[in-house]
Amino acid sequence: MHTPTTGHETPNLLEMRSITKEFPGVKALADVNLKVRAGEIHAICGENGAGKSTLMKVLSGVYPHGSYTGEVYFQGAVQSFRGINASEQAGIVIIHQELALIPELSIMENIFLGNEPTRFGIIDWAAARVSAMELLARVGLSDSPDTPIKEIGVGKQQLVEIAKALNKSVKLLILDEPTAALNESDSQHLLDLIRGLKGKGITSIMISHKLNEIEQIADSITILRDGQSIETLDVARDGVNEDRIIKGMVGRTLESRFPHHTPRIGETFFEVSQWNVAHPQIPDRMVCKDSSFFVRRGEIVGFAGLMGAGRTELARSVFGRSYGKFVSGTITLDGKEVVLRNVAQAIDAGLGYVTEDRKTLGLNLLDDIKSTTVAANLKEISPHSVVDRNREFEVAEHYRQTLRTKTPSVEEGVNKLSGGNQQKVVLAKWMFTQPDLLILDEPTRGIDVGAKFEIYGIIQELANQGKGVIVISSELPELLGLSDRIYTIFEGAITGVVDQSEATPERLMRLMTSSRVPV
């Protein structure tokens, strides 16, 4: 497994050299370098889609050796991991954002899952218990090893994951957004633990969007942007602060990637105030906290926030309460308060919502283009509940031409289309409902540059028609180029609103990463 090095002696525990990873049509990583010193906490920062997770998947063997180019040196030796088992064998353990624990099994059973101590092929639970107690003590968890995972909180589950990693005699621990789902005190406890492990010689790589945590805990920081490694900062030497990291993360110029557009903004017609929504399963966890916002006619309003900040939750809860448990708040439409209890009512009231995940939420991939186009407004073309298929064809054909969807015919299945053309079909579906307010959740994710430009044009055209448009996006340049006004969201709360003329990536990023009142 270990190939001896040929003259490459390095003080670094890990060195990834010129890693390039391509997917059909996309270069996810281009010539990325990463050096992690033994015994440090190394943070990796970057916007969504910068390539952080891809890099970690290369490191942990999820993308096996040979599916990328470049070299991985670990403990001074070239590694060619063929799978996650091989990297764990070498002492690299990754803890994913979505925890890989089985809720019905106990803490102890989870720790030893796939790694059970056996005697003559039979699990030795006595030995397991002894080492489980030991591991739990090391991570500072005092619960009984027999407690089922589902009965402990996310913070403690995170600790169990780390105990599981320690059991595999981990040398390099990779944590992907470890505190994303944790509250303040659990986060602090976890950060302390990671620092404690560092004292015991365990090196950590941490991916996080929470820049204050990174500033607090990291020894060095590597910044990725658009699949490239931009720089590595030494926290102590370079005097790194949040602003410095943000500058690295967003430091690209705004190219002319947007069609020219002169906004014609009318009066406010849609207003949400004091909007409170709880998590669908956890009643005391709020996903929207006292959120208030408004949209004017002809206005494109951006919603900026990092993944998991609660942008989608806000949009979907407004759109006929299709997410979470409604607690309180009002929606005012054209000066009248309206109550939208379900999606059908929201559509009737003139709302449309283009989902962020086209394939799982936005499309029935078994359908063809024409039936998808009319799916949200079937009654328009169905007198006496019978679908008029000629009208259906005409409508689909109309949108195919106006949106320039590339397809041989509207009878084609939507699964045959490229991402950009699929998105056009989804847009057509919602344009056909004649909405006054259209909410677009990540409208250009997974779409190539050319198609993006066209989608931006469609969005601007909708605004020109006097509709209100909300654009939710993880890409700051997109929001800056498209929106007339941008709201920022952090941990379920709206933290600010910035006019386009005053918006800068740095200012938005600051508002998106802290609940503090903006300066």
Add this chain to the structure above:
Amino acid sequence: MNAIKQLFGGNTRQFGMIFALVALVVFFQIMTEGVTLTSGNLMNLLNGNAYILILAIGMVLVIIAGHIDLSVGSIAAFVGITVALAIRDWDLPWWAGVLLGLALGAVIGAWQGFWVAYIGIPAFIVTLAGMMLFRGLNQFVGKSNTIPVPEDFQYIGAGYLPEVGPVTGYNNLTLLLGLATVAFVVFMGVRGRSKAVRLGAVVPPLWVHTTKLVLISAAILYATYLFATGRPGTSLPIPGIILIGLVLIYGFISSRTVIGRHIYAVGGNRQAAELSGVRSKKVNFLVMMNMAILAGLAGMIFVGRSTASGPSDGMMWELDAIAAVFIGGAAVTGGVGTVVGSIIGGLVMAVLNNGLQLLGVGADATQIIKGLVLLAAVAFDVYNKSQGKPSITGMLSRGLLTKNKPQADAIEAAQEKIPTGA
């Protein structure tokens, strides 16, 4: 092709099943030296399978919506015995018995639909419970006895069209029905095509269209001839007429109405459907309820045919119906399937059964062959899907019927495969 596609529910895959059915019929016709395609045998075939095919109509909707119904045999038996008892003990006329049976089916369906749609218990469990529950109720209500039904009620399960008009040596009503059907098919075919042309849709070449219409018409006329020339007093059987009526109605509902679209939408992607304003609970409730009503009808037709209702009626019917639906091209994961496809799937099984019986093959071997056919039909589909190819017949009709394959391929090739999350 649009018109025919419309006629057959719009699935190229079904043409494969039609070819298989035709091949089976021809095979058995040769092997049995002409017994398969005789009036008497065809009537037997239809009478003996109509109730399964009716179940398949309801079952395909349940399966398209992403569920399953294991209770249909028991529901059929429970409805059958209740109706038989009601007619005997309360002196109900036959039509009141039928209405009672349909109403009872609706109540049972509402019960199961409630658990599936509004409480969210998987249909597999709800209907497994229903399978035991209604089987038990059948035996409880009927005290495990066999209850005969009067002759007028038997008409719905074993009756034939009356002889009317001049003596032609044929059953006139059957002839009339056959000719009307041919006229309708040709009219719809021509009209659908001209409309599609006018709208600028891609249509297959004229000769393909014409050939298809001629073939279908010929098949209908031949069947009409066979049914009209049976021994005196016979014709197209009543269960067959009920079945054809239901196929037309449900074929229309599933492909042309809003509720039909919603069933496919819920089965194809429930979340996407809900976010488009579809009330998925209502849809699930309705398909479960509809299934039970059809199960009640099937039970009554069976009772009519067998002249009495017994404690073991309807055993294993659910499995025959489910097999028909899957042979007919439905997907286990929901969202895919057609009414006509399921009928063809059911007919494949029926012809297989019938032909093997005529050949004197034992029940054991028949079961083995039927099991293998089911497996092969679905395996064929699954394999093709995993290869990203349409089925053989799909490919044939694609290359043959539409001349835009290269274009479609180019789009497929251009389709980007971007990893999620990075």
